[in-house]
Amino acid sequence: MPEKQKILIADDSEMNRAILANMLGDEFDIIEVKDGAEAIAVLKQYGTELSILLLDIVMPNMDGFSVLAAMNRDKLIDDIPVIMISSETTPSYIERAYNLGVADYISRPFDARIVRTRVINTIMLYAKNKRLIDIVSNQIFEKERSNNLMISILSHIVEFRNGESGLHVLHVQKITELLLRALIHKTDKYGIKPSDISIISMASALHDIGKIAIPGKILNKPGRLTDEEFEVMKTHSMIGASMLDQLTEYRNEKLVRVAYEICRYHHERYDGRGYPDGLKGEEIPISAQIVSIADVYDALTSERVYKKAFSHEKAMEMILNGECGTFNPLLLECLKEIADTLPTELKVSPISEEGVSMAKMKGVLEEMRRHEELHASERTLRIMEHEREKHEFFASVTHEIRFEYTSDPSMLVLSPWAARLLGTNEAVARPRKDKHIMDIFGEENIKGIAEALAGATPDNPDFTYKCKLKINGEKKDYDLICRAVHSDTDTARETGVMGIAVEA
Numbered sequence: 001m002p003e004k005q006k007i008l009i010a011d012d013s014e015m016n017r018a019i020l021a022n023m024l025g026d027e028f029d030i031i032e033v034k035d036g037a038e039a040i041a042v043l044k045q046y047g048t049e050l051s052i053l054l055l056d057i058v059m060p061n062m063d064g065f066s067v068l069a070a071m072n073r074d075k076l077i078d079d080i081p082v083i084m085i086s087s088e089t090t091p092s093y094i095e096r097a098y099n100l101g102v103a104d105y106i107s108r109p110f111d112a113r114i115v116r117t118r119v120i121n122t123i124m125l126y127a128k129n130k131r132l133i134d135i136v137s138n139q140i141f142e143k144e145r146s147n148n149l150m151i152s153i154l155s156h157i158v159e160f161r162n163g164e165s166g167l168h169v170l171h172v173q174k175i176t177e178l179l180l181r182a183l184i185h186k187t188d189k190y191g192i193k194p195s196d197i198s199i200i201s202m203a204s205a206l207h208d209i210g211k212i213a214i215p216g217k218i219l220n221k222p223g224r225l226t227d228e229e230f231e232v233m234k235t236h237s238m239i240g241a242s243m244l245d246q247l248t249e250y251r252n253e254k255l256v257r258v259a260y261e262i263c264r265y266h267h268e269r270y271d272g273r274g275y276p277d278g279l280k281g282e283e284i285p286i287s288a289q290i291v292s293i294a295d296v297y298d299a300l301t302s303e304r305v306y307k308k309a310f311s312h313e314k315a316m317e318m319i320l321n322g323e324c325g326t327f328n329p330l331l332l333e334c335l336k337e338i339a340d341t342l343p344t345e346l347k348v349s350p351i352s353e354e355g356v357s358m359a360k361m362k363g364v365l366e367e368m369r370r371h372e373e374l375h376a377s378e379r380t381l382r383i384m385e386h387e388r389e390k391h392e393f394f395a396s397v398t399h400e401i402r403f404e405y406t407s408d409p410s411m412l413v414l415s416p417w418a419a420r421l422l423g424t425n426e427a428v429a430r431p432r433k434d435k436h437i438m439d440i441f442g443e444e445n446i447k448g449i450a451e452a453l454a455g456a457t458p459d460n461p462d463f464t465y466k467c468k469l470k471i472n473g474e475k476k477d478y479d480l481i482c483r484a485v486h487s488d489t490d491t492a493r494e495t496g497v498m499g500i501a502v503e504a
Contacts, residue, residue, distance in 0.1 A: 004029040005051035005123065010039035010067065011085070012059045016108075020054060020085070023112040024119065036062025040070055048079050051123050055102075057086040057093065068100035077101040081126045083119065085110070168298055169205050171346050175294035175338075177201040178345065182334035183290070189330075190286045203259035204291045207266050210240030222305045234275050237267050249416065261285040266292045271326035281328075289328050293335060296324045297342075312343045401478075401501035405431070406485075407494075412437065418501075422471065440470050449480065453497050456484035469501065477504035 007028045011017050012035055021030045028051070033039050036059050043050065057064040064084060071077040081103040086093070089107050097105055103122045106115060180197045183190070192200075211219060214236050218229050225233060240263035250256045265279060265288035272280030284292075300315035310318070316339055318324055320332060338345075401422070402415035412431040419426040424436055431437045432446065445467040452463045461484040468475045482499035 006031060006046060006049055007119070008033065008039065008042055008046075008050050008053045010034075010036065010053065010059065010064070011056040013056070016056070016085075020115070023115055027116075027120075035059045036064065036067040039067050043071065043076055043080065044074075047076070050080050052119060052126075053080055053082045054085050054119070055082050057084065057088050057097070065096065065100065068097070068102065072101060079126075081122045083122060085115075168302060169208070171298040171302075172207065172291060172294045173201050173204050174345055175297060175342070176204040176290055178338045178342070179290045179294065179331065179334050182337045183286075183331065186334060186337075187330065192286070199255050200258055200262075200287045200290070203255055203262055203287065204294065206240065206244070206259045207262050207291050207295060208236065208240065209243060210236035210238065210263060213239045220305055224306070234267070237264055238276050240264070258287050262288050262291045264288070266295060268292070269325040270328050273325065289331055293319070293327055293331055297335070298346075300324070301346075312339075402499075403501070404496065404498040406496035442468075442470070445469075449482070449497070452482070453484050453494050456494065458486045461486065466504065478502060479504050 005028050007024060008031045009017050009020050010033050011020070014034070017032045017034075021032065024030060031042055031046075031050075033042055039053070039055070040062070043053070055064045055067060064086070068077065068082065071080070071082070077100075082101065083104045083106060084094075084097045084102045085106045085108065087108040088094075094105050103126070104118055106118060177197055180192060180200060184192055184194065184197075214233060218225065218232055221229065241260050244256055244260045244263060245251055247256060251260075262285075264276070265284050268274035268277065268279045268284045268288065269292075270281055270284070270289070272278050274284075296319060297315055300310045300318060301312060303309040316335075319327070319335065400415070401418040403418065404413045405411070410430045410432070412428040414422065414424065414426050414428070416426060422436075422440055424434075424440075428434050428437055438446070445465075448467065449465050452465050456463055463482055463484070465480040465482060467478055467480060469478050478501045480499055480501050482497050484494045485496040485498060486494055
């Protein structure tokens, strides 16, 4: 027999508690307390094992409003719904209760049927909200893992040419994130929101993409660069910015705009002695200022073909003493605040085997959910838009055939670059009836993919299918690296497939 859900009733009147317990006792496990202090003790003992709290306002030792204040302080109000049950009907009392986060307000005397219905409805509403957070967390978790993988690939592409391990980009990303968090707690001067941290730290991964165009003999020169070579090296900031500016379809996306600022300006200095534009002070975008410090710190503490690695202590000393140029004094304070944790944070790669922890993702979602600036519909749209922006940006710069197929409805979605290469739309409804798509893939391949998909399971969803694709009239060998997508029901079935086509 399933365990009953727990209800906490906090009321100083034994009669009122008995009435409520009698109304609900058949369906729920009732816990009774006679004042606010006892209510807080039970809340701490059981936590989210409690399905709901029925709370009176006027109680000895600690009243109902004080209980609500404590629940807000401990963030229990987000997980345990509260129905205020009181004979107080003054509008100011009711308004104050709702402002403190109660889900419902029932005035005495009350009808048993109404109380039971409203209690059950409130519990169900909160349960649905928790499930929604879990679903969104899982979806964003998977997208974050894919995006982090893409960052890793881009890091290695850029740094392979100049003989570095690929960790530099990842370290810069992590330091940027830590500096942003410290800056937000210190000041609101720059208008940076918690939701901006992900975009700016993600964009920091592209800070040196312009080095792709710098000759290898300059990038990997073990000794000091000549004046002429240094002038060539300095062009990487403008080259990177130009590469991003040429993404005409996406240049107005926030991620691309921030990446452009970082690429172009991360070698500017606060005293105006940087390059390429000689910007000074707050003329330099704050995103570029932060990445500039992160870039310098990691360059100092990492080994290069032209130098040995400095210790953390020596690097901090050099930066704070101005040996590496002048930086924003406020950001130097932020650097000092995170200094003690930096070495430990950078020992663990920001992209772990799991890409990003589920707990962290749920924490981010909870933070966004509680943030005063966002309403529910705005949060949902912001999350969806942010994920779409990142997906389209990485798809546009990696030049690969990325695809996603869903069976219900029957729909094939291609990355923008893939759609242009194949000469088709990004979204193709009923692809098996589309002559152009079938000419590219061929009926035999479609059947083969379907068989491989049927053999995939939720525990082993990944598979590779070798085939020939007809692109621009020419057949070429490709490996389709796929992941089956299954339904969330107990009898999980495949509902689609997503993957990348890699030329063999």
